[in-house]
Amino acid sequence: MTPSFITVEHTSKSFNKEAIFSNLSFTLNKGDILSIVGPSGSGKTTLLRCLAGLESFSTGKFLINGKNVTALEANKRPVSLVFQHPLLFPHMTIQENVAYGLAFQRRKKKERLRHAQELINQVGLTGYEKSFPYELSGGQQQRVSLARSLAISPNLLLLDEPFSSLDVRLRNEMRTWVRQLLKDQEITAIFVTHDKEEAMQMGDYVGVFENGQFQQIGEPEHVYHSPANAFVADFFGDHLLVDQETFIPVQSLFLSRSKPKQVGSVWEGIMKNKLHVHGHSLYQVFIEDLNQHVTVSSSINLTIDEPIYVSAHPDSVQTFTNQQQRNG
Structure with a gap:
């Protein structure tokens, strides 16, 4: 070697x-x-x-x-x-x-x-x-x-x-x-x-x-x-932290004005800001129950402070890897 x-x-x-x-x-x-x-x-x-x-x-x-x-x-x-x-x-x-x-x-x-x-x-x-x-x-x-x-x-x-x-x-x-x-x-x-x-x-x-x-x-x-822990996931900001053990990637999140049925997880949120990045509309949503802001892509035309539902399917929940370092 x-x-x-x-x-x-x-x-x-x-x-x-x-x-x-x-x-x-x-x-x-x-x-x-x-x-x-x-x-x-x-x-x-x-x-x-x-x-x-x-x-x-x-x-x-x-x-x-x-x-x-x-x-x-x-x-x-x-x-x-x-x-x-x-x-x-x-x-x-x-x-x-x-x-x-x-x-x-x-x-x-x-x-x-x-x-x-x-x-x-x-x-x-x-x-x-x-x-x-x-x-x-x-x-x-x-x-x-x-x-x-x-x-x-x-x-x-x-x-x-x-x-x-x-x-x-x-x-x-x-x-x-x-x-x-x-x-x-x-x-x-x-x-x-x-x-x-x-x-x-x-x-x-x-x-x-x-x-x-x-x-x-x-x-x-x-x-x-595959973030190792909640800090890594939160630092990159493209994950919704469910708790200290699990997270959901933002690409697995969906926005809707009415509460969806037959999904794994649903949170109530408030739309706080709209971004335009590389031709996509991104919404920064605050979820009070999790005390988090999350940025989600959506084709829905939302206005500032509009209530919105954030949902995800059960199989989208992932566990942190807890692998801190790469071995040389």
């Missing part, structure tokens, strides 16, 4: 005796992309900073390609971190920004500039070599930041919400472009976000993070359709 390329083993981090995360373990193979998604304050960024060496783990081991790098300083780890904002050097040209990290590898200037040019070409910025950061758009600056991170040929690339400052259209374009670049270059990466759609799109695997723990790690489709 081929050993894992990335191994995080029983790691924890505490500040002033307060646990940020504890007993985290996961593995990645070469070229895998893991998306870590969760609400703000759950510990995602702290984990990323520990992997980058900007913070130290309190306990546990971190191995890259079989080598224990837990005690290595940040500048000695084969790891690059792409931040939320590009953080480019304003007084340097784009080529100089990209080549910056190579100076610490004691490469000759001619070689540094040649390699930087190759990366500039890869990220689609040919012709901008002599430009300065202020002359570029936000998306272009983030591409430069990515090129600079790739320049040192990292074994692991960490991305901390790199698209959050971009507008919606550009964010979608960057997601597609960056994922394709990572797969083409077979770069192992960990991508942190609080956006569930972004996590599903970017990752080969999705890790749902909350309260310093992975609630579930798995392939995006599996995590979405």
Whole structure:
């Protein structure tokens, strides 16, 4: 069996005796992309900073390609971190920004500039070599930041919400472009976000993070359709939580103005909002008995605050998997 390329083993981090995360373990193979998604304050960024060496783990081991790098300083780890904002050097040209990290590898200037040019070409910025950061758009600056991170040929690339400052259209374009670049270059990466759609799109695997723990790690489709627990189901928001043990996928729910007969479950709801997504009408309905909002597709033309029945067939009720982590 081929050993894992990335191994995080029983790691924890505490500040002033307060646990940020504890007993985290996961593995990645070469070229895998893991998306870590969760609400703000759950510990995602702290984990990323520990992997980058900007913070130290309190306990546990971190191995890259079989080598224990837990005690290595940040500048000695084969790891690059792409931040939320590009953080480019304003007084340097784009080529100089990209080549910056190579100076610490004691490469000759001619070689540094040649390699930087190759990366500039890869990220689609040919012709901008002599430009300065202020002359570029936000998306272009983030591409430069990515090129600079790739320049040192990292074994692991960490991305901390790199698209959050971009507008919606550009964010979608960057997601597609960056994922394709990572797969083409077979770069192992960990991508942190609080956006569930972004996590599903970017990752080969999705890790749902909350309260310093992975609630579930798995392939995006599996995590979405087979949530491990109520938190995962509620976070993705496309399930109706019947109780702490069972749920109903929203695609199995139906809306009707009159109370349906011969169905498994029926709840009274109030229509609170109407959305239009990809040609479909979606209604956000509040079910008081369950204290939940659920978004359901329907062809019925409803008005705000109109009473509505939400129903489901008995065979649509599913049980949480309670499978928290994917084994490496």
